[in-house]
Amino acid sequence: MAKAISARALRKVYPGNPPVEALGGVDVEISDNEFFTLLGPSGCGKTTILRLIAGFEHPTSGTLEMFGQSLLDLPPFKRQINTVFQSYALFPHLTVAQNIGFGLEMLGKPKSEIKATVAEMMELVQMTEMADRQTSQISGGQQQRVALARALAPRPKILLLDEPLSALDFKLRKNMQLELKRLQTETGITFIFVTHDQEEALTMSDRIAVMSNGAIRQIGTPRDIYDHPADRFVADFIGDTNFLDAEVTGTQGEEVTLKLSSGASLHTRADGGSRGRVTIAIRPEHARLVRENEGLLSGTLGEVVYFGTDTHFHVALDDGTAFVLRQQNGPEAANGFAGGDRVGIAFPGAVAQVLRD
Protein backbone atom coordinates (compact mmCIF):
# COMPACT_ATOMS: atom_id res chain seq x y z
CA MET A 1 0.00 0.00 0.00
CA ALA A 2 1.22 3.52 -0.78
CA LYS A 3 2.73 5.37 2.14
CA ALA A 4 0.95 8.38 3.62
CA ILE A 5 4.15 10.33 2.99
CA SER A 6 7.19 9.29 1.00
CA ALA A 7 10.12 11.68 0.60
CA ARG A 8 13.31 10.96 -1.35
CA ALA A 9 16.44 13.13 -1.27
CA LEU A 10 14.27 16.00 -0.08
CA ARG A 11 16.37 19.14 0.03
CA LYS A 12 15.50 22.70 0.98
CA VAL A 13 17.77 25.69 0.68
CA TYR A 14 16.35 29.04 1.82
CA PRO A 15 17.67 31.81 -0.42
CA GLY A 16 19.71 34.58 1.21
CA ASN A 17 23.22 35.73 1.71
CA PRO A 18 24.48 33.20 2.55
CA PRO A 19 21.73 30.70 1.63
CA VAL A 20 20.65 28.32 4.42
CA GLU A 21 20.48 24.59 3.69
CA ALA A 22 17.66 23.63 6.08
CA LEU A 23 17.36 20.05 4.73
CA GLY A 24 20.24 18.29 3.09
CA GLY A 25 18.50 15.44 1.27
CA VAL A 26 16.13 13.57 3.55
CA ASP A 27 14.59 10.13 2.92
CA VAL A 28 11.53 9.27 4.98
CA GLU A 29 8.41 7.12 4.68
CA ILE A 30 5.43 7.59 6.98
CA SER A 31 2.68 4.96 7.05
CA ASP A 32 -1.05 5.58 7.01
CA ASN A 33 -2.52 5.76 10.52
CA GLU A 34 0.88 6.29 12.09
CA PHE A 35 1.77 8.67 14.93
CA PHE A 36 5.13 9.83 13.55
CA THR A 37 7.34 12.32 15.35
CA LEU A 38 10.14 14.54 14.06
CA LEU A 39 12.43 15.14 17.02
CA GLY A 40 15.54 17.28 17.20
CA PRO A 41 17.11 20.44 18.56
CA SER A 42 16.09 23.94 17.46
CA GLY A 43 17.00 24.71 13.86
CA CYS A 44 17.52 21.08 12.71
CA GLY A 45 14.85 21.34 10.00
CA LYS A 46 11.74 19.79 11.61
CA THR A 47 9.40 22.66 10.78
CA THR A 48 10.81 22.84 7.26
CA ILE A 49 9.70 19.23 6.64
CA LEU A 50 6.19 20.11 7.88
CA ARG A 51 6.06 23.23 5.72
CA LEU A 52 7.06 21.24 2.63
CA ILE A 53 4.39 18.61 3.35
CA ALA A 54 1.76 21.32 3.98
CA GLY A 55 2.79 23.14 0.80
CA PHE A 56 3.80 26.43 2.46
CA GLU A 57 7.29 25.95 0.98
CA HIS A 58 8.56 24.29 -2.19
CA PRO A 59 11.52 21.86 -2.04
CA THR A 60 14.77 22.85 -3.75
CA SER A 61 15.08 19.26 -5.04
CA GLY A 62 13.92 15.73 -4.31
CA THR A 63 10.54 14.03 -4.46
CA LEU A 64 7.61 14.21 -2.07
CA GLU A 65 4.55 11.99 -2.41
CA MET A 66 1.34 11.58 -0.45
CA PHE A 67 -0.39 8.20 -0.90
CA GLY A 68 1.62 7.68 -4.08
CA GLN A 69 0.73 11.05 -5.63
CA SER A 70 3.39 13.73 -6.10
CA LEU A 71 2.77 16.80 -3.96
CA LEU A 72 5.16 19.00 -5.88
CA ASP A 73 2.58 20.67 -8.09
CA LEU A 74 -0.40 20.36 -5.77
CA PRO A 75 -1.48 23.62 -4.09
CA PRO A 76 -1.88 23.48 -0.27
CA PHE A 77 -5.70 23.62 -0.28
CA LYS A 78 -5.92 20.50 -2.45
CA ARG A 79 -3.71 18.36 -0.18
CA GLN A 80 -6.23 17.23 2.47
CA ILE A 81 -3.64 18.10 5.09
CA ASN A 82 -4.27 20.32 8.11
CA THR A 83 -1.86 21.91 10.55
CA VAL A 84 -2.11 22.68 14.26
CA PHE A 85 0.34 25.36 15.32
CA GLN A 86 1.87 26.18 18.66
CA SER A 87 -0.13 29.41 18.72
CA TYR A 88 -3.65 28.10 18.35
CA ALA A 89 -4.73 30.90 16.01
CA LEU A 90 -8.38 30.75 17.10
CA PHE A 91 -10.83 33.57 16.47
CA PRO A 92 -11.37 35.09 19.95
CA HIS A 93 -14.76 36.67 19.16
CA LEU A 94 -16.23 33.41 17.82
CA THR A 95 -17.62 30.65 20.01
CA VAL A 96 -16.06 27.21 20.44
CA ALA A 97 -18.60 25.72 18.01
CA GLN A 98 -18.12 28.50 15.43
CA ASN A 99 -14.34 28.09 15.56
CA ILE A 100 -14.59 24.34 15.01
CA GLY A 101 -17.03 24.82 12.13
CA PHE A 102 -15.06 27.63 10.48
CA GLY A 103 -13.03 25.47 8.08
CA LEU A 104 -16.12 23.55 7.03
CA GLU A 105 -17.97 26.82 6.25
CA MET A 106 -15.03 27.91 4.11
CA LEU A 107 -15.29 24.63 2.22
CA GLY A 108 -18.98 25.44 1.58
CA LYS A 109 -20.33 22.34 3.34
CA PRO A 110 -24.13 22.16 3.91
CA LYS A 111 -25.35 23.58 7.25
CA SER A 112 -26.74 20.25 8.51
CA GLU A 113 -23.44 18.49 7.82
CA ILE A 114 -21.46 21.26 9.57
CA LYS A 115 -23.73 21.02 12.63
CA ALA A 116 -23.32 17.24 12.88
CA THR A 117 -19.55 17.32 12.39
CA VAL A 118 -19.07 20.14 14.91
CA ALA A 119 -21.12 18.20 17.49
CA GLU A 120 -19.05 15.08 16.83
CA MET A 121 -15.75 16.98 17.11
CA MET A 122 -16.78 18.71 20.33
CA GLU A 123 -17.59 15.28 21.75
CA LEU A 124 -14.21 13.94 20.58
CA VAL A 125 -12.25 16.67 22.40
CA GLN A 126 -14.69 16.83 25.33
CA MET A 127 -15.75 20.44 24.79
CA THR A 128 -19.51 19.94 24.22
CA GLU A 129 -20.45 21.81 27.38
CA MET A 130 -18.51 24.88 26.27
CA ALA A 131 -19.98 25.05 22.76
CA ASP A 132 -21.31 28.60 23.15
CA ARG A 133 -18.37 30.15 25.02
CA GLN A 134 -16.16 32.59 23.19
CA THR A 135 -12.66 31.18 22.85
CA SER A 136 -11.26 34.25 24.63
CA GLN A 137 -13.08 32.95 27.72
CA ILE A 138 -11.62 29.44 27.94
CA SER A 139 -8.31 28.16 29.32
CA GLY A 140 -5.13 27.48 27.31
CA GLY A 141 -5.68 23.72 27.46
CA GLN A 142 -9.28 24.13 26.27
CA GLN A 143 -8.13 26.40 23.43
CA GLN A 144 -5.71 23.68 22.39
CA ARG A 145 -8.58 21.16 22.25
CA VAL A 146 -10.64 23.54 20.10
CA ALA A 147 -7.68 24.08 17.75
CA LEU A 148 -7.35 20.29 17.41
CA ALA A 149 -11.07 19.83 16.80
CA ARG A 150 -11.03 22.57 14.16
CA ALA A 151 -8.11 20.93 12.36
CA LEU A 152 -9.72 17.47 12.51
CA ALA A 153 -13.22 18.61 11.44
CA PRO A 154 -12.64 18.54 7.65
CA ARG A 155 -11.27 14.98 8.14
CA PRO A 156 -7.83 15.58 6.66
CA LYS A 157 -5.83 12.52 5.61
CA ILE A 158 -2.80 13.88 7.47
CA LEU A 159 -2.61 16.17 10.49
CA LEU A 160 0.60 18.14 11.03
CA LEU A 161 1.29 19.27 14.59
CA ASP A 162 4.05 21.83 15.13
CA GLU A 163 4.99 21.84 18.84
CA PRO A 164 1.30 22.14 19.76
CA LEU A 165 1.82 21.49 23.49
CA SER A 166 4.74 23.77 24.21
CA ALA A 167 2.61 26.66 25.52
CA LEU A 168 0.88 24.47 28.12
CA ASP A 169 2.05 23.99 31.69
CA PHE A 170 3.66 20.71 32.73
CA LYS A 171 0.60 18.89 34.07
CA LEU A 172 -1.68 19.93 31.24
CA ARG A 173 0.99 18.93 28.73
CA LYS A 174 1.12 15.42 30.23
CA ASN A 175 -2.66 15.09 29.97
CA MET A 176 -2.71 16.40 26.42
CA GLN A 177 -0.01 13.90 25.39
CA LEU A 178 -2.37 11.04 26.30
CA GLU A 179 -5.26 12.90 24.73
CA LEU A 180 -3.44 13.38 21.42
CA LYS A 181 -2.54 9.71 21.27
CA ARG A 182 -6.20 8.82 21.91
CA LEU A 183 -7.38 11.25 19.20
CA GLN A 184 -4.98 9.74 16.71
CA THR A 185 -6.08 6.19 17.51
CA GLU A 186 -9.79 7.07 17.43
CA THR A 187 -9.69 9.04 14.17
CA GLY A 188 -7.16 6.81 12.37
CA ILE A 189 -5.64 9.96 10.81
CA THR A 190 -1.86 10.02 10.23
CA PHE A 191 -0.30 12.45 12.73
CA ILE A 192 3.09 14.04 12.00
CA PHE A 193 4.22 15.68 15.18
CA VAL A 194 7.16 18.05 15.66
CA THR A 195 8.87 18.48 19.01
CA HIS A 196 12.25 19.05 20.61
CA ASP A 197 11.04 17.31 23.78
CA GLN A 198 12.36 13.75 23.85
CA GLU A 199 9.97 12.59 26.55
CA GLU A 200 6.97 13.83 24.56
CA ALA A 201 8.29 11.92 21.53
CA LEU A 202 8.90 8.71 23.47
CA THR A 203 5.47 8.63 25.12
CA MET A 204 3.27 9.32 22.10
CA SER A 205 4.91 8.08 18.92
CA ASP A 206 4.65 4.88 16.93
CA ARG A 207 7.97 5.89 15.33
CA ILE A 208 10.39 8.75 15.77
CA ALA A 209 12.83 10.36 13.34
CA VAL A 210 15.72 11.96 15.22
CA MET A 211 17.14 14.92 13.30
CA SER A 212 20.18 17.16 13.48
CA ASN A 213 21.57 19.72 11.06
CA GLY A 214 19.05 19.11 8.28
CA ALA A 215 19.50 15.31 8.32
CA ILE A 216 17.68 12.33 9.82
CA ARG A 217 20.10 10.43 12.06
CA GLN A 218 17.82 7.50 12.95
CA ILE A 219 14.22 6.36 12.44
CA GLY A 220 12.68 3.78 14.75
CA THR A 221 10.17 2.94 17.46
CA PRO A 222 10.70 4.73 20.78
CA ARG A 223 12.20 1.50 22.15
CA ASP A 224 14.59 1.08 19.20
CA ILE A 225 15.79 4.63 19.52
CA TYR A 226 16.24 4.46 23.28
CA ASP A 227 17.74 0.97 23.53
CA HIS A 228 19.70 0.94 20.28
CA PRO A 229 20.76 4.50 19.44
CA ALA A 230 22.59 4.45 16.12
CA ASP A 231 25.13 7.12 16.88
CA ARG A 232 26.51 9.36 19.55
CA PHE A 233 24.19 12.25 18.73
CA VAL A 234 21.05 10.10 19.14
CA ALA A 235 22.35 8.44 22.32
CA ASP A 236 23.11 11.84 23.79
CA PHE A 237 19.91 13.56 22.68
CA ILE A 238 17.52 10.84 23.92
CA GLY A 239 17.76 10.21 27.65
CA ASP A 240 20.95 10.21 29.73
CA THR A 241 23.89 8.11 28.63
CA ASN A 242 27.40 7.18 29.73
CA PHE A 243 29.99 7.08 26.97
CA LEU A 244 33.07 4.87 27.30
CA ASP A 245 36.06 4.30 25.06
CA ALA A 246 36.59 0.66 24.14
CA GLU A 247 38.56 -1.43 21.70
CA VAL A 248 37.18 -4.22 19.53
CA THR A 249 39.45 -7.22 20.10
CA GLY A 250 37.39 -9.88 18.33
CA THR A 251 34.35 -10.38 16.10
CA GLN A 252 32.14 -13.47 15.88
CA GLY A 253 29.22 -12.93 13.47
CA GLU A 254 27.09 -10.15 14.97
CA GLU A 255 28.92 -10.29 18.30
CA VAL A 256 32.00 -8.34 19.22
CA THR A 257 34.41 -8.67 22.11
CA LEU A 258 35.33 -5.33 23.63
CA LYS A 259 38.14 -4.37 25.93
CA LEU A 260 37.45 -1.48 28.31
CA SER A 261 40.00 0.99 29.67
CA SER A 262 39.90 -0.95 32.96
CA GLY A 263 41.22 -3.99 31.10
CA ALA A 264 37.92 -5.88 31.52
CA SER A 265 36.37 -7.63 28.50
CA LEU A 266 32.74 -8.01 27.52
CA HIS A 267 30.66 -9.34 24.62
CA THR A 268 27.89 -7.41 22.94
CA ARG A 269 26.04 -7.17 19.63
CA ALA A 270 27.22 -4.71 17.01
CA ASP A 271 25.75 -4.00 13.59
CA GLY A 272 28.23 -4.15 10.73
CA GLY A 273 32.02 -4.00 10.73
CA SER A 274 32.87 -2.36 14.06
CA ARG A 275 36.61 -2.54 14.61
CA GLY A 276 39.45 -0.68 16.29
CA ARG A 277 38.63 2.00 18.81
CA VAL A 278 34.91 2.59 19.36
CA THR A 279 32.61 4.46 21.71
CA ILE A 280 30.05 2.50 23.67
CA ALA A 281 26.94 3.87 25.40
CA ILE A 282 25.47 2.54 28.63
CA ARG A 283 22.23 3.88 30.13
CA PRO A 284 22.47 4.90 33.83
CA GLU A 285 19.65 2.50 34.80
CA HIS A 286 21.36 -0.48 33.12
CA ALA A 287 24.39 -0.51 35.45
CA ARG A 288 24.67 -1.52 39.12
CA LEU A 289 26.96 -0.33 41.86
CA VAL A 290 28.94 -3.22 43.34
CA ARG A 291 32.00 -3.65 45.53
CA GLU A 292 35.36 -2.70 44.05
CA ASN A 293 36.81 -5.54 41.93
CA GLU A 294 33.38 -7.16 41.50
CA GLY A 295 32.43 -5.18 38.38
CA LEU A 296 33.76 -4.39 34.91
CA LEU A 297 34.85 -0.90 35.95
CA SER A 298 36.09 0.64 39.15
CA GLY A 299 36.32 4.15 40.51
CA THR A 300 35.52 6.45 43.37
CA LEU A 301 31.96 7.35 44.33
CA GLY A 302 31.30 11.09 44.36
CA GLU A 303 27.88 12.65 44.73
CA VAL A 304 24.86 10.54 45.70
CA VAL A 305 21.66 12.40 44.77
CA TYR A 306 18.27 11.26 46.06
CA PHE A 307 15.37 11.85 43.62
CA GLY A 308 12.48 10.20 45.47
CA THR A 309 11.77 7.37 43.03
CA ASP A 310 15.46 6.75 42.35
CA THR A 311 18.97 7.70 43.40
CA HIS A 312 21.78 8.89 41.11
CA PHE A 313 25.35 7.85 41.88
CA HIS A 314 28.18 9.85 40.29
CA VAL A 315 31.38 7.84 39.94
CA ALA A 316 34.80 9.05 38.77
CA LEU A 317 36.27 6.05 36.93
CA ASP A 318 39.96 5.28 37.36
CA ASP A 319 40.70 6.53 33.82
CA GLY A 320 39.08 9.88 34.72
CA THR A 321 35.78 9.36 32.87
CA ALA A 322 32.57 10.35 34.68
CA PHE A 323 29.91 7.61 34.99
CA VAL A 324 26.39 8.02 36.38
CA LEU A 325 24.24 5.15 37.66
CA ARG A 326 20.56 5.36 38.47
CA GLN A 327 19.00 2.89 40.87
CA GLN A 328 15.37 2.66 41.80
CA ASN A 329 14.59 3.20 45.47
CA GLY A 330 12.71 0.38 47.15
CA PRO A 331 11.63 -0.23 50.73
CA GLU A 332 15.16 -1.43 51.52
CA ALA A 333 16.84 1.37 49.54
CA ALA A 334 20.01 1.76 51.58
CA ASN A 335 22.81 -0.02 49.74
CA GLY A 336 25.65 0.89 52.03
CA PHE A 337 27.68 3.11 49.64
CA ALA A 338 28.69 6.65 50.53
CA GLY A 339 30.58 9.42 48.75
CA GLY A 340 34.35 8.79 48.79
CA ASP A 341 34.01 4.96 48.75
CA ARG A 342 35.92 2.87 46.25
CA VAL A 343 33.27 1.10 44.12
CA GLY A 344 32.80 -1.22 41.17
CA ILE A 345 30.29 -0.90 38.31
CA ALA A 346 28.63 -3.99 36.84
CA PHE A 347 26.43 -4.38 33.77
CA PRO A 348 25.50 -7.18 31.37
CA GLY A 349 27.49 -6.95 28.11
CA ALA A 350 24.27 -6.87 26.09
CA VAL A 351 23.34 -3.38 27.37
CA ALA A 352 26.50 -1.84 25.91
CA GLN A 353 25.64 -0.15 22.58
CA VAL A 354 28.47 0.21 20.10
CA LEU A 355 27.94 3.59 18.40
CA ARG A 356 28.68 4.89 14.93
CA ASP A 357 30.55 8.19 15.05
Ligand SMILES: Nc1ncnc2c1ncn2[C@@H]1O[C@H](COP(=O)(O)OP(=O)(O)OP(=O)(O)O)[C@@H](O)[C@H]1O
Ligand atom coordinates in the same frame (compact mmCIF):
# COMPACT_ATOMS: atom_id res chain seq x y z
N1 LIG B 1 12.26 31.41 5.77
C1 LIG B 1 13.51 31.11 6.09
N2 LIG B 1 14.56 31.77 5.52
C2 LIG B 1 15.84 31.47 5.83
N3 LIG B 1 16.19 30.51 6.69
C3 LIG B 1 15.22 29.81 7.28
C4 LIG B 1 13.83 30.07 7.03
N4 LIG B 1 13.10 29.21 7.78
C5 LIG B 1 13.98 28.46 8.47
N5 LIG B 1 15.25 28.81 8.18
C6 LIG B 1 16.48 28.18 8.69
O1 LIG B 1 16.45 26.80 8.34
C7 LIG B 1 16.93 25.98 9.40
C8 LIG B 1 15.88 24.98 9.82
O2 LIG B 1 14.76 25.68 10.36
P1 LIG B 1 13.46 24.94 10.91
O3 LIG B 1 12.48 26.00 11.29
O4 LIG B 1 13.02 23.92 9.94
O5 LIG B 1 14.04 24.22 12.21
P2 LIG B 1 13.29 23.53 13.43
O6 LIG B 1 14.00 22.27 13.68
O7 LIG B 1 11.83 23.47 13.19
O8 LIG B 1 13.58 24.56 14.60
P3 LIG B 1 12.66 25.03 15.84
O9 LIG B 1 12.54 23.85 16.75
O10 LIG B 1 13.49 26.14 16.43
O11 LIG B 1 11.37 25.50 15.26
C9 LIG B 1 17.35 26.95 10.50
O12 LIG B 1 18.72 27.19 10.38
C10 LIG B 1 16.56 28.20 10.20
O13 LIG B 1 17.22 29.34 10.69
